[in-house]
Amino acid sequence: xxxxxxxxxxxxxxxxxxxxxRCMKETFGNPSSLYSIGQTAKEVLEKAREDVAGVIxxxxxxIIFTSGGSEADNQALLTAAALGKKNxxxxxxxxxxxxxxxxxxxxxxxxxxxxxxxxxxHENGIVRPEExxxxxxxxxxxxxxxxxxxxxxxxxxxxxxxxICRQKKVLFHTDAVQAIGHIPVNVEEDxxxxxxxxxxxxxxxxxxxxxxxxxxxxxxNLITGGAQxxxxxxxxxxxxxxxxxxxxxxxxxxxxDENTVKLSAARDRLIAGLKTIPHSALNGDExxxxxxxxxxxxxxxxxxxxxxLLDDKGIEASSGSACxxxxxxxxxxxxxxxxxxxxxxxxxxxxxxETITDEECDYIIKSVGEVVEYLRxxxxxxxxxxxxxxxxxx
Amino acid sequence: MALYSEKVMDHFRNPRNxxxxxxxxxxxxxxxxxxxxxxxxxxxxxxxxxxxxxFETFGCGSAIASSSMATEMIKGQPVSEAMKLTNKAxxxxxxxxxxxxxxxxxxxxxxxxxxxEDYESRKNNK
Numbered sequence: 001x002x003x004x005x006x007x008x009x010x011x012x013x014x015x016x017x018x019x020x021x022r023c024m025k026e027t028f029g030n031p032s033s034l035y036s037i038g039q040t041a042k043e044v045l046e047k048a049r050e051d052v053a054g055v056i057x058x059x060x061x062x063i064i065f066t067s068g069g070s071e072a073d074n075q076a077l078l079t080a081a082a083l084g085k086k087n088x089x090x091x092x093x094x095x096x097x098x099x100x101x102x103x104x105x106x107x108x109x110x111x112x113x114x115x116x117x118x119x120x121x122h123e124n125g126i127v128r129p130e131e132x133x134x135x136x137x138x139x140x141x142x143x144x145x146x147x148x149x150x151x152x153x154x155x156x157x158x159x160x161x162x163x164i165c166r167q168k169k170v171l172f173h174t175d176a177v178q179a180i181g182h183i184p185v186n187v188e189e190d191x192x193x194x195x196x197x198x199x200x201x202x203x204x205x206x207x208x209x210x211x212x213x214x215x216x217x218x219x220x221n222l223i224t225g226g227a228q229x230x231x232x233x234x235x236x237x238x239x240x241x242x243x244x245x246x247x248x249x250x251x252x253x254x255x256x257d258e259n260t261v262k263l264s265a266a267r268d269r270l271i272a273g274l275k276t277i278p279h280s281a282l283n284g285d286e287x288x289x290x291x292x293x294x295x296x297x298x299x300x301x302x303x304x305x306x307x308x309l310l311d312d313k314g315i316e317a318s319s320g321s322a323c324x325x326x327x328x329x330x331x332x333x334x335x336x337x338x339x340x341x342x343x344x345x346x347x348x349x350x351x352x353x354e355t356i357t358d359e360e361c362d363y364i365i366k367s368v369g370e371v372v373e374y375l376r377x378x379x380x381x382x383x384x385x386x387x388x389x390x391x392x393x394x
Numbered sequence: 395m396a397l398y399s400e401k402v403m404d405h406f407r408n409p410r411n412x413x414x415x416x417x418x419x420x421x422x423x424x425x426x427x428x429x430x431x432x433x434x435x436x437x438x439x440x441x442x443x444x445x446x447x448x449f450e451t452f453g454c455g456s457a458i459a460s461s462s463m464a465t466e467m468i469k470g471q472p473v474s475e476a477m478k479l480t481n482k483a484x485x486x487x488x489x490x491x492x493x494x495x496x497x498x499x500x501x502x503x504x505x506x507x508x509x510x511e512d513y514e515s516r517k518n519n520k
Binding site: 300301302303304305308309312330341342345377378379380381382383 | 403407409412413428429430432433434449450451452453454455457458
């Protein structure tokens, strides 16, 4: 079996599992309790906060532990909205291919009277800083642009966008769920005010994540109750999960260079191989993309059939296909980069892991080629394309 | 639990009656690529009996399985019987489809009816 859906979620690392189970057995106390076992849990919690902060160049007190990336995105956007409201600023700049945790929160804010400008992500899947600058108005309270796209893996010019926001004195949030642990991120150097992350994307456990909020910004509390997380997120902390996240993140950071070299080589091998399939195209920029992300469209076929047949061949991948999500519309990301519906339905995302071998890459290339050819064999769309009744797009 | 029943997976992996009938007596096509599903049905009819049926489908697993099952259900049947095929019968024969995939069985029913209508109109124009 080749697991090639690491952008969906990753397998926990052995070290993270060790931390998790050890913490469950030995440090079960409530970190808010004053007796020893509670204080030991508190120490574990605060050590994790230091470790997480250290990896992204933040101060420990700037880290709020959350239930994951979606909660962190919600908290960041609602924080900026609350501050904006107070100052009479109700305009937000974002992009069309953000994660739904951002897009749906923006929809909610629109109902509360906020205006949203979505900047173009262009054919290469990369936001242009000068267009962000143009979109910023007097009443802009937030710019939120993801660090790397979850479907096509394109890396955004975050540092440049951050610098513009600093200069314009507008808060800047980035959903870095796909980036943290995979590419170098430093909140200071990248001029980031708020950043969301999720443990399960870097071999940590599910149900844990964090939000970085730069010192001086008053975070909005979404969950009221006790005074945990300096009053910014009530509820007894998931100490084992948080500790395991810190272990996984430190491990990912220490292996970052080594993994980048390995994954980029495998990614480029896959891209080169899949390009040889006729009437196919890579989605998103070839170079400014996450080391483990490959995303293709194949004309004349539909993505779910492709995924099911690849699964039969032992390859687990995903697609921006309509049918996988239960809606008739294909991926909003592929539409945002200008792929037409007909082509966007035939997409494949491979997000490879660090253990991938050259042989596995070659097996994937061969298998995808076979399945695409087989499905085209009885596709009425393909027949129309080949007979000239319809024009090829790719 | 798997996404699809064993029956759906069987018809998806080994679709019956795949292909084209060059001298078909009726051809039907429904759906569009924009929505992600297109089905095309070809019928060979003799003495009001469906002697042969072939299909081509662009679509998801349940679209391919629904096409395959529908062709099996009408092959050898009189035209009058085939006209009575319902999407529900196709879905039931497949041991059910997920709710949001029921439209695939609707497309299969429509594709067959579309092909039968084409046959009828060709007959009337003779």
